[in-house]
Amino acid sequence: MADNGAVGGARIGAVGGAGTGAVGGVATGAGIVAGIGKGAGIGAGxxxxxxxxxxxxxxxxxxxxxxxxxxxxxxxxxxxxxxxxxxxxxxxxxxxxxxxxxxxxxxxxxxxxxxxxxxxxxxxxxxxxxxxxxxxxxxxxxxxxSDEPIPDFDPPAAAGTAATAATAATALDPATRLALEAFWPGRDAELGRVARLLDERPESEAAFAEFGALVRELVQVDRAETTAAAAGADGAPEVPDLFARDVLEVCRALADALARSGPEGSAAPAFAPGDGLRTLWGGAKELLRQATYxxxxxxxxxxxxxxxxxxxxxxxxxxxxxxxxxxxxxxxxxxxxxxxxxxxxxxxxxxxxxxxxxxxxxxxxxxxxxxxxxxxxxxxxxxxxxxxxxxxxxxxxxxxxxxxxxxxxxxxxxxxxxxxxxxxxxxxxxxxxxxxxxxxxxxxxxxxxxxxxxxxxxxxxxxxxxxxxxxxxxxxxxxxxxxxxxxxxxxxxxxx
Known part of the structure; x- marks a missing residue:
């Protein structure tokens, strides 16, 4: 990789020797975040x-x-x-x-x-x-x-049929479900319904509308101020517009982004005309992930x-x-x-x-x-x-x-x-x-x-x-x- 130019001024001495490669890739999952905002997090129970x-x-x-x-x-x-x-x-x-x-x-x-x-x-x-x-x-x-892989930590996913893979890609596994319940204590009912929708992937606009409403409730959109006076330190409203837009529009955009982040960087969208709404539930799961971020x-x-x-x-x-x-x-x-x-x-x-x-x-x-x-x-x-x-x-x-x-x-x-x-x-x-x-x-x-x-x-x-x-x-x-x-x-x- 080419250097982008000399650095003027005093420099710290170079660290001697070439690195010996990975010491076992690891870390903590995706650092994606939706919107911009500053303020106290939810209380710790x-x-x-x-x-x-x-x-x-x-x-x-x-x-x-x-x-x-x-x-x-x-x-x-x-x-x-x-x-x-x-x-x-x-x-x-x-x-x-x-x-x-x-x-x-x-x-x-x-x-x-x-x-x-x-x-x-x-x-x-x-x-x-x-x-x-x-x-x-x-x-x-x-x-x-759990579907955010950590190199050298997580085992590779097992192969299966296309239908099974689609369901697995959107369903919440038990570990993630438990983590979400701890993350949002006292919201077991909402999370239970969210999990069922992601597992069943109904081809229904009403189901997506319900899912969007549940996510809004989890992040307490309706209780937060969204005026300019409530702008966070980064200059955007405390609650991002991500959670107020039409849920199908958001899920389509997120489903396309998932496809572009897939193997070999494919730019092909995750949906196409005639595919129906079931293909957008991967984007719906991403919306839930964005809510945690x-x-x-x-x-x-x-x-x-x-x-x-x-x-x-x-x-x-x-x-x-x-x-x-x-x-x-x-x-x-x-x-x-x-x-x-x-x-x-x-x-x-x-x-x-x-x-x-x-x-x-x-x-x-x-x-x-x-x-x-x-x-x-x-x-x-x-x-x-x-x-x-x-x-x-x-x-x-x-x-x-x-x-x-x-x-x-x-x-x-x-x-x-x-x-x-x-x-x-x-x-x-x-x-x-x-x-x-x-x-x-x-x-x-x-x-x-x-x-x-x-x-x-x-x-x-x-x-x-x-x-x-x-x-x-x-x-x-x-x-x-x-x-x-x-x-x-x-x-x-x-x-x-």
Whole structure:
């Protein structure tokens, strides 16, 4: 992959040696999100905490075993409240440099811990003699549909007839059903009807209308304000137009997007005249998935700004010599990025920020939006709170961010229409950071060979390693590679 040009100014020394390939691809499911919005997530009930292994009382759960040490998990609920026992355990880690990694989508704590274990595995052999690493896994309530494949984690789907495959593609398996019930506690009746409709796939406009109404109820569209005064931090209404449009129109657009994210990148639509409405139930399931991401987008921002950010600021006040390095995958990238809002001006404890397939706007750090110079991104200027580089690793093989993220964002009410292209809706994990002056764009090979800037934003095309994964999310979850660990080490100036 060609380098996109030389980078002016001082640079961190290159991380020596070529990467040795994948350390087992893994991660947390698709980071797709519909619409834009900011605000508190739904309240955490006992079901949510139990499903994700979060402590229901004052005592923290036992720390799962991982292959690096010292390691602790820092747990938050949907309102950004930290578990005090995990907070105290993190504060006791003896280290010069603390790697703080927030996962993306997960339905259970076990999967999150496996991600942390595999991603952290190469680090001990990459850092210099004077660096004593500590490891923190940020655990926050989230959900992954079981049909979002994780490379090297999930077994391949069994073959079957076309009819069986169509039903399986839309039906909710037991694990996803349980995860949804924990995600939306007390909504078992609505979810039961949603599951039946997806399983039966009735060829009826009335059935689609009912499905749309059920999804609207799950995301509480009718209770939310949608006026300009209620606009979120990204400048769009709190509830995206995705959930207010004609449900058949939305399902057609989503079904077509599913086809384009399929094997070999086929652009053929998932439906054709005469096929009937049954072919659109795959799009209906995607609408349900988008509803969970709508909630998750808000939740990730809350956990970052109200939870992780204050915890790290307090830790830095108690241990001023500790160097903290933030890492986030998918919407975990949103968690760590929004934590910058809580960092005081002039703070120097955050030494690097690495985003792996980040599921938020590529204009987030922009002072001025190209399409509206009066406004900036949701995180405008916050890269200045990092005493080192903000590195955005991206890949064109990420279908979750290359296909679904812009489609869902366009459905937030943009006049370009559902299928019209508009660069304003791109995700940082698909094409890197945009509209940030003096932000170089590098290939992964160039970044490893020549090093990274000492500060400011930089985009690194990681498509040479982040490339495995099937539909609907593509390579979105293929992030456990030694090369990416080397990027983190180089960003934090921890190398040999």
């Amino acid at each position: 006992a079901g949510v905490k139990a499903a994700f292994g979060l402590p229901a009382g004052p005592a923290a759960a036992a720390v799962p075993a991982v292959g690096v040490a010292p390691y602790q998990e820092l747990t938050f609920d949907v309102q950004g409240d930290v578990d005090p026992a995990t907070r105290a355990a993190v504060a006791r880690i003896d280290a010069t440099d603390l790697l703080v990694f927030a996962h993306g989508w997960n339905s259970d704590r076990t999967t999150a811990t496996r991600l942390f274990d595999r991603f952290f595995a190469p680090f001990p052999g990459l850092v210099g003699a004077g660096v004593r690493l500590g490891y923190v896994g940020v655990v926050w309530p989230s959900i992954r549909f 709508y909630e998750m987008k808000k939740r990730a921002g809350v956990v970052g700004e109200r939870g992780l950010g204050p915890v790290l600021t307090d830790l830095a006040g108690r241990r001023p010599a500790l160097r903290i390095h933030l890492i986030g995958h998918s919407f975990g990238a949103r968690v760590v990025s929004f934590s910058l809002r809580a960092a005081p001006d002039g703070a120097r404890h955050l030494k690097s920020l690495t985003l792996l397939q980040g599921a938020f706007s590529h204009y987030a750090f922009s002072d001025r939006l190209p399409h509206d110079a009066r406004r900036g991104g949701a995180l405008r200027g916050l890269q200045r709170k990092v005493a080192g580089p903000v590195v955005a690793c991206h890949s064109a093989h990420d279908s979750a961010l290359g296909v679904f993220y812009p489609l869902a964002s366009r459905m937030a009410g943009d006049s370009a229409g559902l299928l019209g292209f508009d660069e304003r809706w791109g995700a940082v994990g698909h094409d890197g950071l945009r509209a940030v002056p003096d932000a170089p764009r590098l290939s992964l090979e160039a970044a490893l060979r020549d090093g990274l800037p000492e500060a400011g934003c930089v985009s690194v095309d990681a498509g040479s390693v982040v490339r495995r994964g099937g539909p609907p999310s593509g390579a979105h979850s293929d992030v456990c590679h030694e090369e990416l660990a080397r990027i983190v080490v180089g960003a934090g100036r921890m190398g040999r």
